[in-house]
Amino acid sequence: MGSVSDNFTTPIQPHHSSGAEHDEQIRILIDESVAAPTVAYLAGAMVWLVVGSLFGALASLKFNLPDLLSSQAILTFGRIRPAHLNTVVYGWVSLAGAGVTVWLMGRLCRAPIQWTGLLYASVVVWNLGLLLGTGLILAGFSGGMEWLEFPLPAALLIATGFVLFAVSMFRTFMLRKVDHIYVSLWYILAALVWFPPLYIIANAGLYQGVSEAAMNWWFAHNLLTVWVTPIGLACAYYFIPKVIGRPIYSYYLGLLGFWTFALFYNWNGLHHLVGGPIPTWAVSLSIVASLLMFIPVITVAINHHLTAFRHLRMVKQSPTLRFVVFGAMCYTFVSVQGSLEATRTMQEVVHFTHYTVAHAHLGVYAFASMVLFGAVYYLMPRVMRWEWPYPGAIKVHFWTTSAGIALYFLAGTAGGWLQGEAMIDATQPFMNSVSVTLPYLWARSAGGILMTIGNVVFVWQFAVMVRRAGPLRFTSAWSRITSHEDTP
Amino acid sequence: MRVYVFILGVLATFLLGWIGIVGIPAAMLGRVAGEQEAKRYTAEQLHGRSIYIREGCMYCHSQQPRAQGFGGDQQRLWGRASVPADYVYDRPHLLGTMRTGPDLFNIAARQPSQVWHSLHLFNPRLITPGSVMPRYPWLFAAKFSPAPGETPLNLPDSLVRGNVVVLTDEGNDLVAYLLSLDHTTPILMRRNDSTRTSQ
Numbered sequence: 001m002g003s004v005s006d007n008f009t010t011p012i013q014p015h016h017s018s019g020a021e022h023d024e025q026i027r028i029l030i031d032e033s034v035a036a037p038t039v040a041y042l043a044g045a046m047v048w049l050v051v052g053s054l055f056g057a058l059a060s061l062k063f064n065l066p067d068l069l070s071s072q073a074i075l076t077f078g079r080i081r082p083a084h085l086n087t088v089v090y091g092w093v094s095l096a097g098a099g100v101t102v103w104l105m106g107r108l109c110r111a112p113i114q115w116t117g118l119l120y121a122s123v124v125v126w127n128l129g130l131l132l133g134t135g136l137i138l139a140g141f142s143g144g145m146e147w148l149e150f151p152l153p154a155a156l157l158i159a160t161g162f163v164l165f166a167v168s169m170f171r172t173f174m175l176r177k178v179d180h181i182y183v184s185l186w187y188i189l190a191a192l193v194w195f196p197p198l199y200i201i202a203n204a205g206l207y208q209g210v211s212e213a214a215m216n217w218w219f220a221h222n223l224l225t226v227w228v229t230p231i232g233l234a235c236a237y238y239f240i241p242k243v244i245g246r247p248i249y250s251y252y253l254g255l256l257g258f259w260t261f262a263l264f265y266n267w268n269g270l271h272h273l274v275g276g277p278i279p280t281w282a283v284s285l286s287i288v289a290s291l292l293m294f295i296p297v298i299t300v301a302i303n304h305h306l307t308a309f310r311h312l313r314m315v316k317q318s319p320t321l322r323f324v325v326f327g328a329m330c331y332t333f334v335s336v337q338g339s340l341e342a343t344r345t346m347q348e349v350v351h352f353t354h355y356t357v358a359h360a361h362l363g364v365y366a367f368a369s370m371v372l373f374g375a376v377y378y379l380m381p382r383v384m385r386w387e388w389p390y391p392g393a394i395k396v397h398f399w400t401t402s403a404g405i406a407l408y409f410l411a412g413t414a415g416g417w418l419q420g421e422a423m424i425d426a427t428q429p430f431m432n433s434v435s436v437t438l439p440y441l442w443a444r445s446a447g448g449i450l451m452t453i454g455n456v457v458f459v460w461q462f463a464v465m466v467r468r469a470g471p472l473r474f475t476s477a478w479s480r481i482t483s484h485e486d487t488p
Numbered sequence: 489m490r491v492y493v494f495i496l497g498v499l500a501t502f503l504l505g506w507i508g509i510v511g512i513p514a515a516m517l518g519r520v521a522g523e524q525e526a527k528r529y530t531a532e533q534l535h536g537r538s539i540y541i542r543e544g545c546m547y548c549h550s551q552q553p554r555a556q557g558f559g560g561d562q563q564r565l566w567g568r569a570s571v572p573a574d575y576v577y578d579r580p581h582l583l584g585t586m587r588t589g590p591d592l593f594n595i596a597a598r599q600p601s602q603v604w605h606s607l608h609l610f611n612p613r614l615i616t617p618g619s620v621m622p623r624y625p626w627l628f629a630a631k632f633s634p635a636p637g638e639t640p641l642n643l644p645d646s647l648v649r650g651n652v653v654v655l656t657d658e659g660n661d662l663v664a665y666l667l668s669l670d671h672t673t674p675i676l677m678r679r680n681d682s683t684r685t686s687q
Contacts, residue, residue, distance in 0.1 A: 066612075066620045067622075070623050073543070078622070140542040144580035145580045145581070186494070193495055194502050197502065209572060209581060210572040211514035214510050215514070216581065218509055267508055267509055269510075276583060277552055277569070277572050277574065279513050282512070348558055351585070430564065431616065433587075
């Protein structure tokens with residue numbers, strides 16, 4: 001796409017060409033301003049990643065061993081499951097997303113982060129909210145709606161944490177030193193505008209009965225629309241061209257992709273209530289919007305994949321690219337699957353089954369988490385001025401998590417499909433829909449445990465890295481890394 | 489300037505979605521009255537409902553039978569397809585999105601027995617071999633003898649060793665809630681309070 005895309009490719013292009021030395025000074029200034037807040041957010045995210053993974057693994061094993069740890073109310077499935085969801089979504093993904101965003105903002109605005117005091121306050125408040133919310137769920141005070149189980153005090157703390165974060169980010173944006181607003185920045189700005197009203201409306205208790213169910217699934221699906229997906233896409237749009245050193249395939253497609261994303265994704269939520277006691281026209285609207293998601297998904301796919309596939313060797317050699325490209329491919333896959341899954345034909349079978357649970361993990365883990373892993377692998381050496389001490393552990397992390405999520409997804413999808421087929425066939429006893437899933441649920445647990453192992457390896461190396469401990473290394477992880485990644 | 493246009497644009501896409509798939513349905517459903525379809529919960533049932541939420545029953549049980557021709561709910565005799573008027577007193581809603589276990593919207597019509605529910609909550613595998621539902625031992629108390637009005641669970645002596653096992657107050661209320669889940673009453677098609685035909 002010629003000269004236009006070239007202008008937008010390298011997000012930290014010099015404002016005025018004033019020499020490499022000047023650039024270097026600015027970059028040092030920016031790096032100093034982002035380092036501490038980024039690490040603070042990420043450190044919190046790491047704790048919740050481990051906690052959330054353990055909750056998830058335990059919840060999954062309880063399907064195989066229903067009497068496992070079942071004599072204490074605090075460890076019952078119905079409390080561990082929401083504890084898992086809320087810690088990984090509001091803890092791991094959200095805090096890591098915020099930390100990566102802080103770092104990206106410095107680069108994309110080419111300006112030091114403003115009002116960092118707000119960011120530290122945000123980290124404290126946000127983590128307190130998570131601690132309180134998780135404790136309350138385990139103690140039996142769940143709000144009762146999926147994705148909204150944190151009771152009001154905890155939700156208020158998290159909302160406050162997000163708003164403090166957003167204010168600092170907006171201030172930084174206002175004082176930006178770039179003329180162009182790169183694609184990643186559109187997604188980040190939109191997320192900053194969208195999340196607070198969504199989360200506040202959802203926790204305000206405005207609805208009752210079936211209307212509340214509509215709100216519930218509008219919220220739960222929109223949490224991906226307004227926060228998880230934009231941050232993941234912002235990372236993919238930044239890191240793929242950045243590490244490869246080539247522009248994204250088409251800037252115009254990026255524009256089309258963004259606005260169709262914003263227009264259609266906000267209407268998807270009610271496909272979670274297909275066949276339910278909801279006005280049918282509203283459900284149909286959501287199904288149509290889900291199918292229209294093909295447009296932003298294909299445009300994003302062209303931009304990401306055509307850029308990456310031309311440089312496959314680099315994808316193999318760079319830890320960042322390997323995770324981010326894996327995540328970007330899974331974004332395409334999970335989105336296409338989601339659009340098809342929203343149709344009534346599919347919902348008749350897969351609604352109310354493990355198929356949907358597997359789909360959710362494909363989005364939040366295989367896409368969002370893998371992209372965030374890749375982002376952390378890129379930015380931490382720059383933030384800490386310290387190379388990853390154990391490159392081998394990165395490989396272990398990649399293979400356990402990618403194999404783990406693949407096993408999880410395939411087992412959950414196949415088991416869920418069979419469960420659905422058995423459930424809608426009234427000639428079979430209902431128990432068939434339980435027993436048919438059991439071997440698949442064992443495989444799913446194995447996948448979950450693999451992912452947990454990978455996550456722990458990752459968090460362990462992060463902990464070493466934060467202390468600048470471990471062997472001193474002078475080259476990037478994985479020897480034959482290209483020069484592009486060596487220059488931040 | 490263009491930044492403000494951008495921000496207003498993304499805000500508009502968000503608000504449109506909210507109005508479109510939540511606001512308008514909520515406004516339509518605001519006219520739905522409970523009256524015939526939904527009965528108000530007693531204090532006991534309401535407390536039981538909070539136990540249902542506390543233990544996360546909705547993560548495995550839906551409360552929304554599907555209509556004829558969409559899945560097998562009607563053939564399984566899980567009750568007529570539910571309508572918004574069935575839920576007017578529900579907050580939080582408990583429609584559920586998972587059926588690891590069966591739909592419970594009419595469980596009281598299928599299993600009206602207090603004894604059945606007590607035993608099932610004590611250990612689901614006593615009643616349904618192969619069930620993956622958890623036990624809820626904290627909803628039960630072991631005693632030397634039942635207090636007046638308490639019915640001990642009919643358990644083999646090898647399990648209780650001379651004691652009796654009874655439901656706690658929480659357990660009692662949860663069972664009371666489960667026994668309130670009967671929505672087999674026909675839908676009224678009157679124009680003012682019916683839900684199916686909102687003008």
